[in-house]
Amino acid sequence: MAGTQTVRRSPADKHDARRNQLAESALTTLGELGYARTSLREIANNSEFSHGVVHYYFHDKLELIVYCVRYYKAQCVTRYDAVVSDSTSAEGLLDAFAAKLVETLRDEAPMHRLWYDLRTQSMFEESLREAVTMIDATLQEMIWRVVSRYAELADRPTAMAPSAAYAVLDGLFQQALLGHIAGQPEALDSIASQVHGLMPLMLAPAPS
Amino acid sequence: MAGTQTVRRSPADKHDARRNQLAESALTTLGELGYARTSLREIANNSEFSHGVVHYYFHDKLELIVYCVRYYKAQCVTRYDAVVSDSTSAEGLLDAFAAKLVETLRDEAPMHRLWYDLRTQSMFEESLREAVTMIDATLQEMIWRVVSRYAELADRPTAMAPSAAYAVLDGLFQQALLGHIAGQPEALDSIASQVHGLMPLMLAPAPS
DNA sequence: GCAGCGTCTTGACGACTGTCAAGACTTTTC
DNA sequence: GAAAAGTCTTGACAGTCGTCAAGACGCTGC
Secondary structure: OOOOOOOOOOHHHHHHHHHHHHHHHHHHHHHHHOOOOOOHHHHHHOOOOOHHHHHHHOOOHHHHHHHHHHHHHHHHOOOOHHHHHHOOOHHHHHHHHHHHHHHHHHHOHHHHHHHHHHHHHOOOOHHHHHHHHHHHHHHHHHHHHHHHHHHHHHOOOEOOOHHHHHHHHHHHHHHHHHHHHOOOOOHHHHHHHHHHHHHHHHEOOOOO | OOOOOOOOOOHHHHHHHHHHHHHHHHHHHHHHHOOOOOOHHHHHHOOOOOHHHHHHHOOOHHHHHHHHHHHHHHHHOOOOHHHHHHOOOHHHHHHHHHHHHHHHHHHOHHHHHHHHHHHHHOOOOHHHHHHHHHHHHHHHHHHHHHHHHHHHHHOOOEOOOHHHHHHHHHHHHHHHHHHHHOOOOOHHHHHHHHHHHHHHHHEOOOOO
């Protein structure tokens, strides 16, 4: 309460800062190794601390993982906001959206395979389910902002429910990620053209 | 070569039979626990053998897993063949296909979450990649047989590449599986109606 | 019955894991 | 500057894992 100036921060803030610092180290490790092969010692090795410190800031390994997942969400959710707000035509939005998809696929593949890993693990481990369900809903909203804005710019109503639109685009993205990681160079171009072909189908037929 | 009658089988056949028997025990365990949490001892517990026998029939844990994945494929690949061959109209095929999707989702959820688990793990573990890529291609062909037959019956050309059609339907299926396992009762009805809405979009617009 | 072979069990090994307690080091407080 | 509180390291624990060697069991051919 008192003394929280620019330099000096409250102990609670510092505590949270350390948790975030550990979360970032953990996310790096998780993105490299995947959920199953990531140990607390390996996470600590990728940070500037020793392995015991994790239990000072997190009660559990699971608490750390869930914290990481939620922390990661905050970075994801605004990814396409610029695409939505900056586009002035349906075609322009589509191009920008596809380009952003390709960019995120190329630059953040480890984070995305981690997401798919965690989502799949939640089918086996109930403790992950709540966080995963919440993020999945957030991602669906994110996609829907793109699709509904696309419909608005095209002056045509949407022809698909938000959940279906998300599932379908997610399927394309996941396939592209798989191909990209497997070393197929055509995966990036492929996702772009597939998205260009698919998005118009999400709108009601144009009044011709 | 000699003496292979109805009753007596060659040692090589018996060897293969044991491998398949172990593969089935392994698949049961993998479907319950997932790739990461499945140990060789647990697999052996779900069979009538002890944990050491695995190393008699398989060199590695990984060799067992890959063998399982390939073994599992043989059961998958013909799943929708009856749908394709028995349908006489586009609407009939669509209904049968959607019903089969719901049935497989309801009755074989563990096997499918295992498939998604292994496919995701292949993004981290290269040794799984070859088998996964091969199965993915086989599944894509399976889906394409459905879609192209659907187009044939509807007397309209397809408007989507095989890979896109597979990715899109796979996305819907995965979302439904996730919902179903998370205990959402509406997941089964939802996938049926979503597929009904999506499949017509895979064909070129009807000449009206 | 005995040797030989294929099959399977048992028990052990080294490595790795999450967890936690004991204490060292640093910072804050009075 | 001493005491107290907060922060971090070290080392150990119990457990699990994949792997493998040694040997037991059962079957076949002689």
